[in-house]
Amino acid sequence: xxxxxxxxxxxxxxxxxxxxxxxxxxxxxxxxxxxxxxxxxxxxxxxxxxxxxxxxxxxxxxxxxxxxxxxxxxxxxxxxxxxxxxxxxxxxxxxxxxxxxxxxxxxxxxxxxxxxxxxxxxxxxxxxxxxxxxxxxxxxxxxxxxxxxxxxxxxxxxxxxxxxxxxxxxxxxxxxxxxxxxxxxxxxxxxxxxxxxxxxxxxxxxxxxxxxxxxxxxxxxxxxxxxxxxxxxxxxxxxxxxxxxxxxxxxxxxxxxxxxxxxxxxxxxxxxxxxxxxxxxxxxxxxxxxxxxxxxxxxxxxxxxxxxxxxxxxxxxxxxxxxxxxxxxxxxxxxxxxxxxxxxxxxxxxxxxxxxxxxxxxxxxxxxxxxxxxxxxxxxxxxxxx
Amino acid sequence: xxxxxxxxxxxxxxxxxxxxxxxxxxxxxxxxxxxxxxxxxxxxxxxxxxxxxxxxxxxxxxxxxxxxxxxxxxxxxxxxxxxxxxxxxxxxxxxxxxxxxxxxxxxxxxxxxxxxxxxxxxxxxxxxxxxxxxxxxxxxxxxxxxxxxxxxxxxxxxxxxxxxxxxxxxxxxxxxxxxxxxxxxxxxxxxxxxxxxxxxxxxxxxxxxxxxxxxxxxxxxxxxxxxxxxxxxxxxxxxxxxxxxxxxxxxxxxxxxxxxxxxx
Numbered sequence: 096x097x098x099x100x101x102x103x104x105x106x107x108x109x110x111x112x113x114x115x116x117x118x119x120x121x122x123x124x125x126x127x128x129x130x131x132x133x134x135x136x137x138x139x140x141x142x143x144x145x146x147x148x149x150x151x152x153x154x155x156x157x158x159x160x161x162x163x164x165x166x167x168x169x170x171x172x173x174x175x176x177x178x179x180x181x182x183x184x185x186x187x188x189x190x191x192x193x194x195x196x197x198x199x200x201x202x203x204x205x206x207x208x209x210x211x212x213x214x215x216x217x218x219x220x221x222x223x224x225x226x227x228x229x230x231x232x233x234x235x236x237x238x239x240x241x242x243x244x245x246x247x248x249x250x251x252x253x254x255x256x257x258x259x260x261x262x263x264x265x266x267x268x269x270x271x272x273x274x275x276x277x278x279x280x281x282x283x284x285x286x287x288x289x290x291x292x293x294x295x296x297x298x299x300x301x302x303x304x305x306x307x308x309x310x311x312x313x314x315x316x317x318x319x320x321x322x323x324x325x326x327x328x329x330x331x332x333x334x335x336x337x338x339x340x341x342x343x344x345x346x347x348x349x350x351x352x353x354x355x356x357x358x359x360x361x362x363x364x365x366x367x368x369x370x371x372x373x374x375x376x377x378x379x380x381x382x383x384x385x386x387x388x389x390x391x392x393x394x395x396x397x398x399x400x401x402x403x404x405x406x407x408x409x410x411x412x413x414x415x416x417x418x419x420x421x422x423x424x425x426x427x428x429x430x431x432x433x434x435x436x437x438x439x440x441x442x443x444x445x446x447x448x449x450x451x452x453x454x455x456x457x458x459x460x461x462x463x464x465x466x467x468x469x470x471x472x473x474x475x476x477x478x479x480x481x
Numbered sequence: 482x483x484x485x486x487x488x489x490x491x492x493x494x495x496x497x498x499x500x501x502x503x504x505x506x507x508x509x510x511x512x513x514x515x516x517x518x519x520x521x522x523x524x525x526x527x528x529x530x531x532x533x534x535x536x537x538x539x540x541x542x543x544x545x546x547x548x549x550x551x552x553x554x555x556x557x558x559x560x561x562x563x564x565x566x567x568x569x570x571x572x573x574x575x576x577x578x579x580x581x582x583x584x585x586x587x588x589x590x591x592x593x594x595x596x597x598x599x600x601x602x603x604x605x606x607x608x609x610x611x612x613x614x615x616x617x618x619x620x621x622x623x624x625x626x627x628x629x630x631x632x633x634x635x636x637x638x639x640x641x642x643x644x645x646x647x648x649x650x651x652x653x654x655x656x657x658x659x660x661x662x663x664x665x666x667x668x669x670x671x672x673x674x675x676x677x678x679x680x681x682x683x684x685x686x687x688x689x690x691x692x693x694x695x696x697x698x699x700x701x702x703x704x705x706x707x708x709x710x711x712x713x714x715x716x717x718x719x720x721x722x723x724x725x726x727x728x729x730x731x732x733x734x735x736x737x738x739x740x741x742x743x744x745x
Contacts, residue, residue, distance in 0.1 A: 133677035134641070135659035140571035144646040144656060204641015204656065204678030211621040211640050222620035222644050283614050283735035284650020360588060437652040438584035442571050 096245065096471050103474040107319075108466070115463040122456010125449040126201060134204055137450040142442035143433040145202070147426075147454050152198035154304070154424035155461070156275045157297060159191035159232065161305020163268035164335050165328075170261050176327040179476070180313055183324065185240035186468040187309060188268075192233040194461035201453055221277045228271045235264045240468075248475045272297045279432060286361035287432045290353075296346040297424075303339035304420035306332045307413040314410060316469065322476040333409055337397040340416055344390055347423075364439070365431050376441045379431065382422050389419035527693030531711030533611070533630045534685055535740040536699075537719050537728065538604050539706045546704035547602055553579075555604060558701030559683070564674045566664030574655035576683040577606040577698055585743075586731060598745070604707065606698075607632060607653040607683040608731065608739030615645035615654065624680075629711075630740060631685045639679040646680060650735045654682045685709075712740065 104112075129136050139146040165184035168174035200206055217223045239260050246253035276297040279288035310332050313324040354362035367373050369383045396402040396412035403409055435441050446454070546552045559565065559577045566574055579602035583590040590599065609632050615624045616632060623639035626632050646654045657677040665674070672688070675681050686696035694700070699707045710719035719742075722728075728742040 133657070133659045135572060135677070137658075139658070141573055141646075141655055142571060142652070144643040199642075202642070204643070204680075205639060208621075208638070208640045211623075211638055215621045215638065217620050217622050219617050220620040220644070221618065222642060226620070278644075282618070282648050282650075283737060284732060285647065432647070437587075437650055438580065439587040440584060 096241075096248065096475070097467075099471050099474045100467050104470060108470060111466060112463065115459045115466065118459035119456050119463060122453050122459065125452040125456065128449055129201070129453065130206070134202075136447060138444055138446045140442055140444065142436040142440075143430060143444040145429055145433070146444055147446045147450055148198045148202035150425050150429035151454055151457070152195045152202070153275060153429055154421055155191045155194045155198070156229070156272050157301030157420070157424060158305045158308060159188045159195065160268045160272040160298070160301045161309070162188035162236065163265055164302055164306050164339075165309070165332070166261065166268070167265050168331070171265070174331070176325055176331055180309070180324045180328045180332075182240055182244055182472045182476075183313060183316075183469065184309060185236045185243075186472060187305070187312065187465065188236045189233065189240065189468060190461045190465035191305075192229055192236070192271075193464050194457055195229055196233070197457045197460060198454075201457065221274060221281060225271075225274050225278060228267065228274050232264070232267050232271050235260055235267060239264060244472055244475060247479065269298065272301050279429075284437055285432050286359075287365035290350060292346055292349060296343065296350075299339055299343035299346055300420045300424060301339075303336045303343055304417050304424075306336045306339070307416040307420075310336065310413045311410065311417070312465075312469070314406065316473055320473050320477060322473045322480060329409075330404065333397065333403050333412075336413065336416055337394075337403065340390070340394060340397060343420070344394065364435050368434055368441070369427055369431055373435065374441055376434075376443060378443055378445070379427050382426055386419045386422035386427065389415040389422075393419060525692050529690045529693055529695075531629045531690075532713035533711060533740065534609065534690075535630075535710065535712045535719050535742065536606070536609075536685070536696075537708040537710075537722050537742045537744060539704075539708065539722075539744045540598070540601070540603060541744065542704040542706035543602060543604060543702075544597060544600075546702075546706065552703070554701045554703055555698035555707060558697040559686075561667065562669055562686075562697045563672050564661070564665055564669055565681075566661040568659070568664045572658040574657065574661065574681065576655075576681075577604060579603065580605055586729065589729075603743060604698075605651070605653070606741065607685075608651055608737070608741045609685055611738035611740060612736060614648040614650065614735075614737055618644045618648040620644065627687070631687055632682075633684055633687065634679075634681055636673070636675050636679045636681065641678040641680065643680060650732050650737060651739070654680050656680050 137146060137148075162184040165177045165181050169177035169181050200209065203209060212223060212226050239257055242257050243253045273294045276294035279285070280290060280293035282288055310329055313329055313332075317323050351366060354366050364373060368376065369379055371377070372380050393412045393415035396408050396415070402412065430444050433442075434444070543552075556575075556577050556579070560567070560575075563576060565576055568574055581601045582594060582599050582603060585601065585603040585605055609630055611630060613624075613626060613632050616626050619625075620642060621638050621640055623635045624632065624645050625635065641656070643656055646656060657675055657679055660677045661675055668674070686694070686698075689696060695709050696707075699709045708718055708722060710717035712719060712723075714720065722744065723742060726744050728744050730739045730742055732739070
């Protein structure tokens with residue numbers, strides 16, 4: 096089916112791939128620089144030992160997990176409207192997990208020793224399980240998405256062995272984000288992360304940011320191609336985004352209550368740093384408030400049925416949701432876990448230019464994969480529709 | 482033609498299988514040889530053996546010595562012996578270092594703590610916890626605990642994921658962000674230099690214990706403020722001191738059971 100990428104693509108699509116390739120190339124050059132000089136070229140330090148890379152990974156696991164929000168209603172509840180976009184969800188998951196794995200690899204000090212995780216399996220480490228669930232989820236989505244699409248193209252039913260895999264993929268999607276939350280939630284002495292609600296928070300934010308991106312992609316496809324994902328599907332997704340975002344914001348408020356009503360310094364310090372600045376350090380304060388404002392705007396537009404139903408305002412709401420949660424997971428959550436550090440002092444973290452380019456490169460690689468996969472899916476859907 | 486191709490595939494398949502099984506066969510063969518010969522490694526006759534190694538830091542003695550002029554003997558001894566580079570920024574590497582009371586025991590300090598005590602210095606190092614979080618989180622067992630309680634690093638296995646750094650509640654681990662050789666002026670050829678990309682930390686001088694010597698910091702301290710011994714041995718110096726004087730441990734509330742004690 097890959098031939099379609101070459102035979103069916105127009106000039107704009109080729110331009111898009113070229114543009115993404117340029118960013119991938121720039122990122123790769125910066126990565127080579129990092130590979131030869133070490134992670135010292137990043138803004139990370141002894142105190143803030145995880146930065147932009149791991150934060151992007153954390154956010155994108157959520158985007159990947161969100162595919163379950165179309166797969167589950169379609170396969171478990173026979174919600175027919177999602178039939179047209181299930182493949183879009185599954186292919187988005189493939190692209191997102193690929194980015195996750197790339198972000199982990201670029202973050203390793205010894206990338207060539209990556210397979211030590213397999214050579215010395217360590218069940219007591221959550222990172223080991225994260226590796227298992229992420230790769231498993233990638234494999235599941237490749238197998239399911241590819242075979243279902245291929246069957247659709249041939250006009251036959253998908254092979255029988257795909258069905259059990261689909262059912263397995265539903266709890267599996269939940270597991271990838273739960274396990275990723277456990278990476279953080281089980282560490283002693285990191286008060287900001289040491290919260291039982293972390294996995295629930297991760298899932299709620301994932302189930303709003305992922306479908307929000309899916310809506311934007313579906314609207315884009317609707318505009319640029321002959322394939323229409325369907326108004327009903329988009330509106331159903333919009334409701335999912337709405338409820339998930341409400342729950343996500345509610346969960347954050349629960350954290351704030353625990354921190355500020357208990358007034359335990361270990362808990363309040365981190366939130367003070369995020370919201371107001373601490374000991375004269377306020378690097379993340381603008382980001383936090385931007386995220387908060389975007390969440391409020393998104394909620395207002397999504398809860399009101401009139402604005403939710405209009406494509407224009409829905410688009411704004413989805414952008415706001417996606418960027419609000421990208422800031423929350425992709426910037427503030429991971430870094431703030433290290434600030435203040437274990438000595439209750441503050442070390443700033445500012446990503447360096449090569450670090451930012453490597454990050455952009457990985458994002459571009461993900462969107463390259465996404466573009467190619469969507470091209471294949473959409474061209475088949477166009478053919479069948481025509 | 483097809484027959485030829487089938488045969489070619491068969492032979493290639495068999496070769497690939499054979500080549501991939503070869504290492505396994507070699508390993509089992511090697512096992513037999515060592516079993517016949519018996520162990521080739523023998524412990525040093527003078528090696529120190531303990532069941533739970535611990536360090537006691539006499540803060541008063543350390544303070545007095547420090548007042549005579551800034552004392553950094555333990556740090557210098559450790560860092561020069563272990564080729565720990567001196568990096569002057571937040572990407573620093575340290576196995577043993579000094580800090581004040583407030584940073585060493587967050588939340589414990591208050592404004593009425595005696596002033597000289599407030600300042601410290603407190604000697605900080607890896608606590609070699611009985612329930613170490615770093616060992617729990619490491620995905621490759623590059624961080625592991627020996628039977629005598631020492632938390633060790635296998636620098637050849639570490640993949641540099643830095644999960645142990647996030648896991649350690651004491652900030653006792655350092656990562657080689659850059660090539661450490663660039664920051665070393667003098668080399669000790671008896672101890673390996675780490676590469677960039679791996680995590681490192683204090684090991685209670687496991688290499689010295691193996692030769693019957695005390696940790697370098699303990700030996701180097703002019704005030705004898707650092708006392709090292711086996712907590713499991715009732716007649717040891719550490720047990721004697723701990724039963725006589727009040728001591729503090731860092732962040733007991735997180736449950737890692739640190740094995741470095743501070744006499745106050």
